[in-house]
Amino acid sequence: MGRHSCCYKQRLRKGLWSPEEDAKLLSYITKYGHGCWSSVAKLAGLQRCGKSCRLRWINYLRPDLKRGPFCQQEEDLIVELHSGLGNRWSQIAARLPGRTDNEIKNFWNSCIKKKLRQRGIDPTTHKPLAKTLTENDNEAAKNLQFAPVKSNEDKLLVQSHEVSSKPSDFAGYLSFQQPSLSASHDSCTGSPLGFNFSAIAPSSCSLETLTGSISTLTTFPSTIPAFPTPPAQVNSSISLPSESSCLTSTSNGAFSYGDSSAPFSWDCGNFDRQRQGQVHPVVEDSKWSENPQLPCLTGSPFQAFNDIKHEPVNFQTFEFPQPCFQHMQ
DNA sequence: AATTTGCGCAACCGCGCTCGG
DNA sequence: TCCGAGCGCGGTTGCGCAAAT
Secondary structure (H helix, E strand, C coil), rough: CCCCHHHHHHHCCCCCCCCHHHHHHHHHHHHHHHCCCCHHHHHHCCCCCCCHHHHHHHHHHCCCCCCCCCCHHHHHHHHHHHHCCCCCCHHHHCCCHHHCHHHHHHHHHHHHHHHHHHCCCCCCCCCCCCCCHHHHHHHCCCCCCEEEECCCCCCCEEEEECCCCCHHHHHHHCCCCCCCCEECCCCCCCCCCEEEEEEEECCCCCHHHHHHHHHCCCCCCCCCCCCCCCCCCCCCCCEECCCCCHHCCCCCCEECCCCCCCCCCEEECCCCCCCCEEEEECEECCCCCCCCCCCCEEEEEEEEECCCEEEEEEEEEEECCHCCEEEEC
């Protein structure tokens, strides 16, 4: 990446156009027409490359530009044309008088794409997102309740509130690789609440497709109960909240507190479901560190994904001996 | 009131094509 | 046939503003 070669060589201006530059270009082209763009720049007295002048004229100064928001008819036409032409914006623009390819491209990327996804349509293929599911899948999934917990570029975490659902149920509804699974439990009673699973979409499958596959299985709740966000810095001991959703046991018996959208989560080691109570987290300033006052053992380090910064985070598992747990009741 | 976040849009960038010397 | 300049296109970036926190 760097300055466009022609601009660099000739020390030409870049960036936003000033009203004076616009006036010069408009005045020149109105009088003489554009002809060769590289000479337009010189003859109009502009410190710009021809390419920049051409773009400014086509996308902004041209007198036949329509401007203003797209109407519904235009939007429908864009969708229709895109289904046949794909991302050939200039060809699409040729069918919409007064609109530029750039304008249509921006409108597509910022608005139409979103609308199509909301309607369960893949904006690339113009086909339903859940095309991999069969009628049987949808029928069988009717009784399941899903709630998306958090998604990132290639990973989807979904929580089921249906107690009776089994991990194998979820795997059956996705034609992707076997998702990794863990159970969630009520922190007070220890009774199962459901399962969490994360599925990693293969490269051939977009996140939208994956999300769409799940969203068509059942209706998502309009609001997802928020997990409490852990404080950024913890100096003293804290109590595990009593809300069942805050405590999630994992397959290896460890438990974690916090949700995947928090900057970090706490994984405090083996948790005895019968022994709810207070623990002393050893998290400080978003990083794990060992609190010397606590008699904890360090386990194997592992890696998680920080959904805020979109980068991997290294974690350390801490195993607390029994005295670290104080009964709530 | 200050800061952060999200979004829309203008402009840039690199690639590929065309055309003339 | 080759080469370079110019042009057109689609993808991407980054600025500025408004909304949210």
